Amino acid sequence: MIHVVVQRTPIDLTVELARAEVAGAGAIATFTGLVRADDGVETMELEHYPGATEAALRVVADTAVARWNLQAATIVHRVGPMGPGERIVFVAATAPHRAAALDACAYLIDRLKTDAPFWKRETRAGAASWVEARATDDAAAARWAE
Amino acid sequence: MAIQMLYFAWVRERVGVAEERVDPPAAVTTVAGLVDWLAGLDEAHAAAFVDRTRLRAAVDQAFVAFDASIVGAREIAIFPPVTGG
Numbered sequence: 001m002i003h004v005v006v007q008r009t010p011i012d013l014t015v016e017l018a019r020a021e022v023a024g025a026g027a028i029a030t031f032t033g034l035v036r037a038d039d040g041v042e043t044m045e046l047e048h049y050p051g052a053t054e055a056a057l058r059v060v061a062d063t064a065v066a067r068w069n070l071q072a073a074t075i076v077h078r079v080g081p082m083g084p085g086e087r088i089v090f091v092a093a094t095a096p097h098r099a100a101a102l103d104a105c106a107y108l109i110d111r112l113k114t115d116a117p118f119w120k121r122e123t124r125a126g127a128a129s130w131v132e133a134r135a136t137d138d139a140a141a142a143r144w145a146e
Numbered sequence: 147m148a149i150q151m152l153y154f155a156w157v158r159e160r161v162g163v164a165e166e167r168v169d170p171p172a173a174v175t176t177v178a179g180l181v182d183w184l185a186g187l188d189e190a191h192a193a194a195f196v197d198r199t200r201l202r203a204a205v206d207q208a209f210v211a212f213d214a215s216i217v218g219a220r221e222i223a224i225f226p227p228v229t230g231g
Contacts (some may be wrong), residue, residue: 048230131229
């Protein structure tokens, strides 16, 4: 089962974990990304490309399911304004055993960061700035090339 | 043929609109050619497209390189490198 959602509402971990616990599964690995508060960020706003974003996330999820024989893959990404400590993204990989679940979970978040059209804008002391893409994200995604 | 342009993040801010319909000449056949043509429209477009290394593109919602064809395209998006997750 593949569950891909882009939403403006807060991410409910209880709901998403329950969804990832499919019958017959043996392992679930999850990653949750939060808005960091440690560098003076007051608000974080996520912009996206409606339609293209969901399609890109679905390709990432489909590829993970095929590569690791997952029983489920979940990607939930928040858009719009949010504050420090709030969840931006949640991914889960559900598999028969832990190795596949852990690897697929890392793949989901690594590929999402480079393949899906989202843009972050941070506001510090009332001044907004767009977050620059990082080469380390490209390197993290590239390690999954087959 | 008219193309629906979409702009995101600081590209949208610099151009001044989130979307617009444009009708480039038939000689414009690639994303790179389109960006060159758009940059010549006015100062706002020129400011948005001044540094090609900081721009990415999608043709009909598929990510493409700047040498990709735009022939027959209906929707083209120009935006900065993505920063989700």
